[in-house]
Amino acid sequence: MKKLLIGNHAVSYGAMLSRAEVIAAYPITPQTQVVEELAELCASGKLKAQFIKVESEHSAMSACIGAAQAGARAFTATSSQGLALMHEVLHWAANARLPIVMANINRAMAPGWNIWADHIDSLAQRDTGWMQFYAETNQEVLDTIIIAYKVCERVLLPAMINLDAFFLSHTAQSVEIPEQDMVDEFLPPYNPEIKLDPDDPRAFGGLLPPKYYMEMRCKLHSAHRNALKIIEEEEKNFFKIFKRKYGLVDEFYTKDAQIIIVTSSTITSTAREFVMRERKKGRKLGLLKVRVFRPFPFEKIRGALKNCEKLVVIDRNISYGNAGIFATEIKSALYGFRNVPVFGFVAGLGGRDVQLEDIEGMVDFARKKNFSKDEIWWGLKK
Amino acid sequence: MKENQKLPEIVVSSGSMKINKTGSWRNLRPEIDYSKCIRCMICWKFCPDACIKINKEGIKLAPRENLKKEPAPEIDYDYCKGCGICAEECPAKCIAMLKEKK
Amino acid sequence: MRLTIPEEEVLSSGHLACPGCGATLAMRLALKALGRDTIVVIPACCWSTIDGVFPNSALGVPVMHIAFEAAAIAASGIKAGLIAKGNTHTQVMAWAGDGGTFDIGIQALSGAAERNDDIIYVCYDNEAYQNTGIQRSSATPYGAWTTTTPRKHPKQEPKKNIVDIMSAHRIPYIATATIAYPEDFVRKFKKAREIKGTRFIHIFSPCPPGWKMKEQDTVKVSRIAVKSCVFPLFEIEDGKLKINIKPSRRQDVRDYLKLQGRFSHLKEEDIKRIQKEIDKNWQNLLKREEAHEG
Numbered sequence: 130m131k132k133l134l135i136g137n138h139a140v141s142y143g144a145m146l147s148r149a150e151v152i153a154a155y156p157i158t159p160q161t162q163v164v165e166e167l168a169e170l171c172a173s174g175k176l177k178a179q180f181i182k183v184e185s186e187h188s189a190m191s192a193c194i195g196a197a198q199a200g201a202r203a204f205t206a207t208s209s210q211g212l213a214l215m216h217e218v219l220h221w222a223a224n225a226r227l228p229i230v231m232a233n234i235n236r237a238m239a240p241g242w243n244i245w246a247d248h249i250d251s252l253a254q255r256d257t258g259w260m261q262f263y264a265e266t267n268q269e270v271l272d273t274i275i276i277a278y279k280v281c282e283r284v285l286l287p288a289m290i291n292l293d294a295f296f297l298s299h300t301a302q303s304v305e306i307p308e309q310d311m312v313d314e315f316l317p318p319y320n321p322e323i324k325l326d327p328d329d330p331r332a333f334g335g336l337l338p339p340k341y342y343m344e345m346r347c348k349l350h351s352a353h354r355n356a357l358k359i360i361e362e363e364e365k366n367f368f369k370i371f372k373r374k375y376g377l378v379d380e381f382y383t384k385d386a387q388i389i390i391v392t393s394s395t396i397t398s399t400a401r402e403f404v405m406r407e408r409k410k411g412r413k414l415g416l417l418k419v420r421v422f423r424p425f426p427f428e429k430i431r432g433a434l435k436n437c438e439k440l441v442v443i444d445r446n447i448s449y450g451n452a453g454i455f456a457t458e459i460k461s462a463l464y465g466f467r468n469v470p471v472f473g474f475v476a477g478l479g480g481r482d483v484q485l486e487d488i489e490g491m492v493d494f495a496r497k498k499n500f501s502k503d504e505i506w507w508g509l510k511k
Numbered sequence: 512m513k514e515n516q517k518l519p520e521i522v523v524s525s526g527s528m529k530i531n532k533t534g535s536w537r538n539l540r541p542e543i544d545y546s547k548c549i550r551c552m553i554c555w556k557f558c559p560d561a562c563i564k565i566n567k568e569g570i571k572l573a574p575r576e577n578l579k580k581e582p583a584p585e586i587d588y589d590y591c592k593g594c595g596i597c598a599e600e601c602p603a604k605c606i607a608m609l610k611e612k613k
Numbered sequence: 614m615r616l617t618i619p620e621e622e623v624l625s626s627g628h629l630a631c632p633g634c635g636a637t638l639a640m641r642l643a644l645k646a647l648g649r650d651t652i653v654v655i656p657a658c659c660w661s662t663i664d665g666v667f668p669n670s671a672l673g674v675p676v677m678h679i680a681f682e683a684a685a686i687a688a689s690g691i692k693a694g695l696i697a698k699g700n701t702h703t704q705v706m707a708w709a710g711d712g713g714t715f716d717i718g719i720q721a722l723s724g725a726a727e728r729n730d731d732i733i734y735v736c737y738d739n740e741a742y743q744n745t746g747i748q749r750s751s752a753t754p755y756g757a758w759t760t761t762t763p764r765k766h767p768k769q770e771p772k773k774n775i776v777d778i779m780s781a782h783r784i785p786y787i788a789t790a791t792i793a794y795p796e797d798f799v800r801k802f803k804k805a806r807e808i809k810g811t812r813f814i815h816i817f818s819p820c821p822p823g824w825k826m827k828e829q830d831t832v833k834v835s836r837i838a839v840k841s842c843v844f845p846l847f848e849i850e851d852g853k854l855k856i857n858i859k860p861s862r863r864q865d866v867r868d869y870l871k872l873q874g875r876f877s878h879l880k881e882e883d884i885k886r887i888q889k890e891i892d893k894n895w896q897n898l899l900k901r902e903e904a905h906e907g
Contacts, residue, residue: 150697152689179693179879183686184724191683191721195654195690198677205692217680226521323523325675325691327650327703330522331668334678341667344515345522354521389600517667528664528671530628536632540859552616556795557832590626594633594821595829601868608829 134304138295139267140290142205142233142304143274145176146312147230150319153181153192155211158244160234160483161296163206178204186211190218197227198333199326202278205229208294209236209250216254218396219287223258225426226335227320228281229257229288230274235394236294237479243478246294248394248446252422254456260288260356261423263393265379267292267302269451272373275307279316279363284356286349288485293445294480296395297424297474307371315370353424358423377426379418382408383433388495391442391459393419396476396483400443403488407506414492419455431461439470441495443488443506445477452504470500476507483507520546537593539608541586545572547605550581554597554606562590573599574603616692618799619645623853626723628671630663633828634836636737637663638792640672643735648800649674651704652695654688656718657681657746658710659820660737682717684709685725687734704806706733711752712742726782729810733802736775736813739820747823753831755890756883757826758875767878771890776815780849784811787849791817793835797846797857804848816842834872840864842895853905856898866891 134142138161144152152171152479154164170176179196183189186207192219193203207215212233222229233251237243251261262277264270270292277288280332283324292298323331337345360377368374379397382404397418407414418424418435434440451457463469472495478481487508494505519525543554550573555563563584570583586597598606623644630637637660644651652675655661661678665671679687688707693758694714695703709718712735722734740747741759749759751773758792762768784806788801799818805812817838839863846857866888870876879887 139665151690151693153686153693179697181686181689181693181730182728184720184727186722187683188686188724191679191686192690192693194679194683195677195687195692196694196697199652199694201694201700202582203694218683221680224522297619323521325652325694327652327675327678330649330670330673330675332664332672332676334680335521335524335664335670336662336666337522338666341518344518348518348520522667524665524668524670524676526669527625527673528666528669530669531627531665533627556618557617557638557666557792559630559632559634559641559831560626560628561624563643565620586648587626590768592632594831595634595636595669595827595830599829600832 130304130306130423132306134267135162135299135301136267136270136292137162137234137299138166139304140270141170141276142306143271144204145170146309147275147278147306147316148202148318149178150161150201151179151181151193151203152205153183153189154205155183155186155189155207157208159210159236159298160206160208163232185310186214187218190222193272194218194222194225194227197229198325198471200319202319202322203229204207204231208230212250212254213238216257219254219259221259222287226285226349226352227287228278228285230277230281230290232274232290232292234294234298235291235342236452237341243479244294246296246445247478247480248291250313251289251291252446254289255423255454258286259335259423260286260353262288262421262423263291264297265395265397266490268304268373269375270297270304271304272367272371273375275312275316276363276367280356280359281370282319283359284352286356291394293395309473311370312464314319315367317504338397357424357426359405375420377421378429379420380433381415381416382414384436385413386437387413388441388492389415389417389434390488390492391417391419391440391455392446392456395444396445399483399485400488403485425462425491427462430459431466434463434467434469436504437469437496441491442471442473443491444473444475447475456504472501472506473504475504481508532587532589533592537591539593539595540611541591541593541595541597541606542609543584543586544571544605544607545583547574547603548583549574549603550578550583551602552584552602553602555584557596557600559594559596560590560592562587572611617796617889618642618888621645623649625671625673627771628663631822633821635792635820635831636739636783638831639737639816639818642792642795642798643802644674646702646799647706647806650702651706652677654684654691654705654707656684656709658713660708662744667771672769679715680776683720683721684713685722685732685734687715688734689725689730691897692731706734706735708737711736711740712750715775717750719748721804723782726779726784726813726899730782731809733805733812733814735816735818737818739818741823743820743823755875756879758878764843764878770863779813783826783852784813785809785851786812789817789846791835791839791844791846792896793832793839794846794858794879801848826872830872834869837864837869837872842891843869845895845898847898854901857903
């Protein structure tokens with residue numbers, strides 16, 4: 130069934146169709162409709178879940194950790210400051226290897242207060258051990274939540290589905306809502322073998338001395354590496370049922386492109402528009418959307434960038450004192466493989482619009498130069 | 512199987528701390544004088560280390576005939592840390608704390 | 614033989630508690646009362662060490678360790694997970710120290726209590742951050758030495774009244790307990806087990822190294838705390854307060870203080886001030902009980 134859905138409701142539907150069993154969430158702009166819709170769905174009986182209306186995001190994640198350790202499918206959603214407050218227990222969820230799925234509405238960090246889109250909130254959680262997906266459309270948001278549960282429960286890792294504040298969260302798009310029985314066919318009930326169980330009493334997360342600590346962390350890292358393969362497998366399974374696929378990355382005219390634009394999230398749609406316009410003019414421009422950021426799809430990225438001459442990476446984030454994070458990681462993927470000039474643009478922070486003309490300007494900039502040592506802050510006031 | 516492979520995928524326990532013989536921590540050793548012990552089990556009740564066992568057969572040495580077949584407390588020296596709560600709380604004052612020979 | 618508390622040992626020997634640890638005897642008694650159909654949640658506190666080292670555990674029931682400030686909500690999450698999976702019988706007990714309850718964990722605890730989440734929350738109160746090496750907490754009493762309240766400047770503020778705070782949440786069951794009265798202790802946990810909603814049990818839990826006292830005095834100090842009304846034993850059921858032990862003659866607080874090196878620097882005027890505070894609290898408690906009876 131097709132329905133006009135805002136991104137936040139796509140999140141709620143994704144959680145409902147995944148049959149989340151425990152939901153714990155705390156409202157924050159621009160995520161509030163996720164919580165409101167889930168409360169409605171629970172109250173109406175459409176979703177049979179335990180909904181804990183917690184007093185903070187730290188508690189939202191801690192409740193999910195408890196629920197998942199007890200063997201239930203847990204869900205939460207947050208944004209920005211809320212995600213930052215969760216930081217400690219994000220590590221906990223990943224180190225405990227709990228398959229929790231969370232939607233994060235990407236929003237800038239204060240001060241000053243800013244409720245609009247950028248990616249610093251989620252990228253600051255890069256090293257917590259969570260898988261990170263960045264969605265371009267509301268359909269992708271809904272589908273990715275379902276796919277993420279399947280992957281998480283296979284590899285024992287949590288996943289964060291990121292969507293841009295307002296550009297997706299509050300924007301209605303036509304979304305195909307999958308039938309429940311088809312989702313059930315794809316995603317079986319979650320029944321882990323080892324959980325909190327008085328018939329099999331075990332202690333979870335106790336004292337872990339140096340003798341074992343590294344081994345356990347290496348297992349977490351290996352799970353990430355393995356997840357690359359599992360995500361692809363499950364995307365194939367998803368495609369068989371729903372005829373939609375997304376990939377670790379999405380390549381658009383990359384094969385013969387001289388310049389490839391690298392994006393994530395909603396800027397991708399604008400860049401895609403620009404690439405199509407340029408292609409009509411016969412200009413060899415391509416686009417690479419990085420959809421899965423953790424685990425980082427090194428091989429896919431190398432494959433997509435094997436022929437181009439220059440790269441334009443658009444970062445809606447900044448790692449202060451270094452550069453845009455996607456640009457930095459793309460460079461690390463290319464090290465020892467290809468020496469291609471990477472033009473890293475920092476753009477769209479705090480919800481500033483990145484329009485066709487901006488992307489055109491970035492590509493022009495790259496065409497004219499051979500090299501840029503530093504990142505370029507795009508559109509700063511003169 | 513290699514050691515790393517034997518480790519579980521997640522940080523979860525698979526055994527009991529009973530492998531840890533805390534008796535080696537002890538400086539003072541409680542000794543029950545069964546000729547005075549009235550089998551009240553107060554020592555058992557207050558042991559933080561759960562290392563006073565109940566000997567259901569009874570112990571022949573007892574202050575009174577009828578106590579010989581009563582269950583008696585027995586200290587498990589594998590685990591006793593020698594805190595001395597048992598001696599302090601014993602109403603018959605029949606537990607002595609003796610210097611542990613090392 | 615007439616045992617006055619359950620015989621079965623759920624907590625095993627071999628754990629890592631200091632000799633004479635009050636918090637450990639408390640756990641042993643609590644699990645005797647609650648039995649094996651119990652899940653324990655432990656935030657950062659002495660007990661995150663006492664339970665043991667990977668891959669072993671001393672508790673004999675399922676345990677989930679969790680971050681310092683999250684004991685209550687992690688327990689709520691577990692309970693919700695169990696219910697979602699059709700298990701309505703297993704008790705979930707959060708087991709936190711005074712730091713995790715009075716201080717860093719009070720937000721999550723207040724949240725759980727306001728929602729009346731179906732958990733047992735236990736605070737074993739050893740009156741300072743003992744696991745990190747005896748730093749003051751808001752549960753540290755007036756006049757006490759800790760490493761952050763040195764003898765020249767001991768703690769100036771009275772202990773926070775956590776029971777009043779929990780009582781203001783109107784939860785169905787609140788009790789105080791101590792290891793010196795195991796029968797009372799076990800009875801309260803068994804009663805808590807039969808009640809639905811948030812149940813809060815405040816345990817007085819002496820710490821020999823932190824209180825600078827003899828290891829063998831743990832139970833004795835607990836008993837004097839009750840007899841001197843430093844730590845009265847009472848219950849609040851559906852808002853109704855009942856004092857469990859009323860000493861016919863209240864023991865002098867000096868008997869309590871002199872066993873503990875953390876109070877050895879106190880002057881006569883300090884002791885008088887402490888006694889006055891105890892008297893006032895006791896009178897308030899008696900009045901509150903009387904009001905509920907009337």
